[in-house]
Amino acid sequence: MKIIMLGAPGAGKGTQAKKIAAKYDIPHISTGDIFRANIKSGTDLGKKAKTFMDQGLLVPDELVVDLVVDRVGQDDCSKGYVLDGFPRTIPQAEALDAALAKVDQKMDYAINVEVPDENIIQRMSGRRACVDCGATYHIVYAPTKKEGICDNCGGSLILRDDDKPETVQKRLGVYHEQTQPLIEYYTDKNILVEVDGTIDINDVFTEIVKVLGE
Ligand code: ADP
Ligand code: ADP
Ligand code: ZN
Numbered sequence: 001m002k003i004i005m006l007g008a009p010g011a012g013k014g015t016q017a018k019k020i021a022a023k024y025d026i027p028h029i030s031t032g033d034i035f036r037a038n039i040k041s042g043t044d045l046g047k048k049a050k051t052f053m054d055q056g057l058l059v060p061d062e063l064v065v066d067l068v069v070d071r072v073g074q075d076d077c078s079k080g081y082v083l084d085g086f087p088r089t090i091p092q093a094e095a096l097d098a099a100l101a102k103v104d105q106k107m108d109y110a111i112n113v114e115v116p117d118e119n120i121i122q123r124m125s126g127r128r129a130c131v132d133c134g135a136t137y138h139i140v141y142a143p144t145k146k147e148g149i150c151d152n153c154g155g156s157l158i159l160r161d162d163d164k165p166e167t168v169q170k171r172l173g174v175y176h177e178q179t180q181p182l183i184e185y186y187t188d189k190n191i192l193v194e195v196d197g198t199i200d201i202n203d204v205f206t207e208i209v210k211v212l213g214e
Helices: 012-026 031-041 046-052 061-072 090-102 119-125 165-179 181-188 201-212
Strands: 002-006 028-030 082-083 109-114 129-132 136-138 192-196
Touching: 002 012, 012 028, 012 082, 012 201, 028 031, 028 061, 028 090, 028 129, 031 046, 031 061, 046 061, 061 082, 061 090, 061 201, 090 181, 109 136, 109 181, 119 129, 119 165, 129 192, 165 181, 192 201
Parallel strands: 002 082, 002 109, 028 082, 109 192
Antiparallel strands: 129 136
């Protein structure tokens, strides 16, 4: 099962992608996580990506396409995978489709998690990320057992630099301009699934499972 998560920044793509990956036992591939890991370890890719991410802009297509195409070609992806944060532009989607077509494959579902802009800014200001393992929480909707401490690994939680309101506003603009056209792209391919992302995290997941199957 090969799945794409679509949605605005903060819609809940990562939250649902992790649940899908666990239930269906497929890898969760988050380009944002890959970039943040590269920034943390100081690679060239990380240095290049950071200048764009800090401004709320997309990293150029050429820095992300090969990375994802390589990743989905690895052995652990043979049963499928869930892509979170990729594709984010039409050229990225076309490059992915072209790479898959070469090996006689195609994506099965593009799940669009719908959340209106008004909800996003508020949601993002409450998002917290673990500095060590990258796990994501929310101070109100998905709190940790102990405030400020990751349930998963005991690491400390931070507000991501790009989750400050000014940058979120910028990212939303970029989303509408560059990423939203993918909804039509995948509608035309007959693989788009719409889910309401404003309901409770577990209820969103129930809706997704109804489509993907038990
Ligand atoms: P969110 O989970 O809030 O949607 P991500 O963690 O997916 O954010 O991405 C953080 C940042 O990383 C983006 O704002 C963008 O700068 C960069 N990024 C991640 N994936 C891509 C991609 N597929 N194409 C271009 N830039 C990307
Ligand atoms: P994305 O990957 O699309 O940027 P996340 O999965 O990181 O989004 O979710 C953004 C924030 O909103 C996180 O703090 C997360 O815990 C919270 N969140 C995710 N889904 C929901 C939901 N259905 N209701 C309330 N909060 C949510
Ligand atoms: Zn952690």
